[in-house]
Amino acid sequence: DSGVTQTPKHLITATGQRVTLRCSPRSGDLSVYWYQQSLDQGLQFLIQYYNGEERAKGNILERFSAQQFPDLHSELNLSSLELGDSALYFCASSSSGGRGTDTQYFGPGTRLTVL
């Protein structure tokens, strides 16, 4: 158990809908990262937050947005969902400045299925 929690574990929805994925980092970790993993693909970095502020942005679509709250939990919002958005979404956290050399601890993921 990494200490990172994600809810829900599974999510099934329809095209055009909007969903919110939630992540709670390890106790004391200030950085949260979001990744998308499609079937048999590697992890695509979406976005990183550090202590409430956006720190780095990757291949995140404009239909997707995220935020980190004062209690350091984070939410990833996915809107106008398309079939191709079906994937595993992982959250990771790290302890300090959120630099690329910090060890990232991953949550168990949320499996999103868009029908």
Next chain:
Amino acid sequence: GESVGLHLPTLSVQEGDNSIINCAYSNSASDYFIWYKQESGKGPQFIIDIRSNMDKRQGQRVTVLLNKTVKHLSLQIAATQPGDSAVYFCAENIRGDDKIIFGKGTRLHILP
């Protein structure tokens, strides 16, 4: 596109043998590398890392080798066990960048 890639998508190894998983990278500015293990239904788990000022680092039953000349990284697992069955990802951090870039993964299959 991604600069980190893997030579083989699937590797089958006899239980008890050593496993070697390879990874190539293309960005000479990458100076930190990590190996992650992802078991079925779980999130990636950190195994071992190495910085570019080293060419070898050892952990418990795992060794990472870095060859900067040919931009190649490998993960060696000694005495492979059934519990080592997983997908292994290499990842890199480019100097000065906040994010890490993952390769596509190699599936390690253990033969009885």
